[in-house]
Amino acid sequence: MKRLSEEFGFQHAGHATPLLADGSDAPHIERSYAAQELMDMRALTIRQPYADAIIWGGKRTENRVRALSAFHLGATVLIHAAKATHASEVSASDLGLDTAPGARGAIIGTAVLDACHQASAEGCCAPWGMLGFWHWTLRDVRSLPRPVEAAGRLGLWVPAEEVVRNVLAQSPEPRPVR
Template sequence: MLTTSWLTRDELADYLAASPLPLTLSPTPQDVATAVAEDLLTHRLPWPTLDWEAGRYPEGTRDRRLRSRRLVDDLGVDKLHDALDDVLLSVRALTIRQPWAGAVTHLGKRTENRSWRSGYRGLVLLHAAKEADTRLITQARQSDPDLPLHRQAVIATAKITGCHQARRTEQGGICCSPWGEPGLWHWEIKAVHPLARPVSCSGALNLWRPSADVLNAVLAVEEEGR
């Protein structure tokens, strides 16, 4: 079972304060949960929890901190925990063969080539497949012996922000160079955050739903590094 009940009120407020979510537009529990989930999975660090009652705040943060805390109190901690659990359970995972998974995680590859279009936008766990392209792995090892090439494990978190068909540039090449391939759909990936250690699990075809156990394990790894 997935649960984020370990997050205290002040921790929720700190994550919310650190997020880009506008706090003056009456955000819903879903809005707050989405912002906090992105903080948790992309390793955007919360503002350090301070002594609220003593009123010790870094310069320039007091108003947003107080507004975040007030919003958490108004919406209710339990309701926010439930909304956050729902948001995290809606996260998808994407299995990629090595060495391409390593290229996304460590070499700046921000285009995933697929034969089909995806309408999904949002947080994703990047999963390295059990099977790999051994020929390309040999080449990758030769060019970068230290490149992590874990298999059958979640190795990073990211966001899928768009999807478009490969197209020719004005110069006659293919868009999204050097990673984009012709005749395929280019999935746009941003906010890639490698995990401090891989989370072992089996993958699946297409976008798939990670289990609560996998999500809990990923969150635990993220919390260890904060």
């Protein structure tokens, strides 16, 4: 079994390729390293139309009630569009996203968790940042050519192995998880 880093061309910090004394790969250990790489990948569920705003509309601030753990800073996450729409009932056209696909219940792109800070003043991270929330800032946002169906969850969550493989198979430039 190939490691995900070999299969999809990225490096994963902290995991060296295990070798036997004769210099060959250790298949049973190799599987555990590939499993670790998959377990390290996280997804973030965001309700529509804000998921589309991140991928296609330049939204680079996600408002959350909790701070982001320092462990996740610099990590690539999968952007998951929730099945439900946001309670504000804002539409994609309200955000100028008339041509956005509007997929729901699917991974629609990737982003890097760049920083996290608590909004300290009105206008912080305008126009997307909201006062009283933690701002998770994103960079290197990329869309997927085809959405990958997945059931979402609250907060950062671990997607199924098959979901990660389907995303990485179509990602133009897979990047390290951390």
